[in-house]
Amino acid sequence: MKKSHIIFLFTLFCVGFSFKWIFTNLDVEYSVWLLKPTTLWVEQITGFDFDFLKGEGYVCTQIEPITIIDKSCSGLNFWLMAFLVGGFLLHKKVTDVWRFFYAFLVSFFLAWCVTIIANTGRIVISIKFLSLLEPHIEYAQSHLLLGIFIYLTMLILYYVILNYALKKWFSKV
Template identity: 30%
Template sequence: MDVHTNKRSSKKIIDLFSSLLYHLPFLCIGLGIKYFYSVANNEQLNFILYPTHLLVEMWTGSQGIFEAEKGYVFSLLGICIDKSCAGLNFWVIAFLSGGFAWAMRNPRLKGLPFYLLFLLCITFLITIFTNSSRIFIAVISLKTFPNLARLTWFHEALGTFVFINALLLFYLGISYFINKVQFYRLNLKS
């Protein structure tokens, strides 16, 4: 009986260690992005601000001009896309959510580098689309409800609504993808 207890406790320790090893890369990347964001300026965040501004330009038909201190200024719309509008917090949350979704269904280290790269890319693209959508909805709100849209709480509530719904859809989508991958693997083994 004592031998079985030792085997079970050894397995629990190994499982815990494996789980920590699995989550560590996700946490390190997430913390790295957060640190970078805390020290970066508009020019250093141009990799995410530029594509966001392009989508906003396409959807609104208004041109944004980059100014290092202000970010992308849309003078006709009366908005500015800068560091605070970059969407990096959303990117980190989406990335970590996808990492934990994968860990809950497939806590193996095999395939982890591929999944990390895939998740970084897909969450980056989703962040750009979601953030651009949030800004576009804010522009429409500003035109439709000028008095309400200028209030800080309305702007923040609108952003929260868009980001939470996007995170929910992303999580459902990534869970579906993970289930399909597992189903495919099981059918290959049969």
């Protein structure tokens, strides 16, 4: 393995670890980079309005029970996994500093996009359908199982699509 590949992977790991460590200890206001876009999409799809409450997150009182999109809904762990998966797939294309910078930015941005999509799907399905399961399964359990299913499915799809796109893109170059 080339030295540049090792440096790139080490940098990805350090950035991912830093984000996890730093954001785990911060208030919800610092998770807005993931929460706000997710909330905007949820509002558009569901038609409900969410208001930001400092220290709480985005709250919707139009739904029973009151729905809060908070720090735990930010998908930071999912973003971290998507960021590392994208970086791992892109690291083989790193041959110089500029490609390193480009691959890093692409990994960061694609992970952010797929996280917003996964979070939006999870929250919309939770709002629209999980209450129907409440007589059969506790809401907290169904919400957790839905999250596992959506995040795992989205991570696999992200890997497959990105891997396919990279093979197609770089086979033409």
